[in-house]
Amino acid sequence: MTDSTVARRSDRTRAAILQAARERFAADGYDRATIRAIAADAGIDPSMVMRYYGSKEGLFAAAAEIDLRLPDLTSVPRAEIGARLVGHFLDLWENATGESLVILLRAATTNEAVRAELQRILATQVAPTLAAACPRPEEVPTRMGLVVTQILGLATTRFVLDLPVVAALDRATIVARLGATVQGYLTEPL
Structure with missing residues (x-):
């Protein structure tokens, strides 16, 4: 068996584990x-999960690895930043990234390690992006x-809760109403 064959098999196994974990x-x-249970869903021995990810926490971190792909706000007109952010997050929640975000959000409410991961994502991805929109860095x-x-x-x-009234809101309403609130949080005096 060649190294490339082993690498492809390893990649397929990792992908199956991550999909089953998600x-x-x-x-x-x-x-x-x-x-x-995750190993059974992936059709592999549990020792393989541990071999690749080391622990349940390591597996969760890999399964929930999220790049928010936040927009560069420096080129967005100041009055449109709130709506742009809300639209961006709505897009994330409604596409494939949303599955990982829902897992992360649910788990963060009950698990300290997961909560720390969510806080890390906010600190390393959201804070630097918002810094471009804030009038004062200390804020x-x-x-x-x-x-x-x-x-x-x-x-x-x-x-997560699938609250009917919120689930039924159309995109334009969410972006306009929530965008205005977010805009205020970013640009109004504190």
Whole structure:
């Protein structure tokens, strides 16, 4: 067997494990999902999961690895930043990235390690992006916290709780109404 054949098999195994982990974490939550169940879903021995990811926490971190692909706000007209951010996050939640975000959000409510991962994502991806829109650098943490209350609130009510009134809102309404709130959090005096 050639090295490239082994590498392809390894890549397929990793992909199967990650897919099974995402589905299992989404269905069962972080605490109830087990390495044994994930391995069974992937059609492999549990020792393979441990070989590739080391622990349940390592597997979760890999399964929930998220790049928010936030837009460069320096070229966005200041009055449009809130709507742009809301639209961007809505797009993320509604595409394939949304599955990982829902898993992360659900698990963060009950697991400290997952909560720390979510906080890391916010600190390393959201805060630097919002810094471009904030009038004062020292206000970035507070403004980010306020923005996140809206973004995660929308995600929780629309994609986790599936609250009918929120789930039924059309994109234009969400972007306009929530965008105005986010805009205020970013640009109004604190």
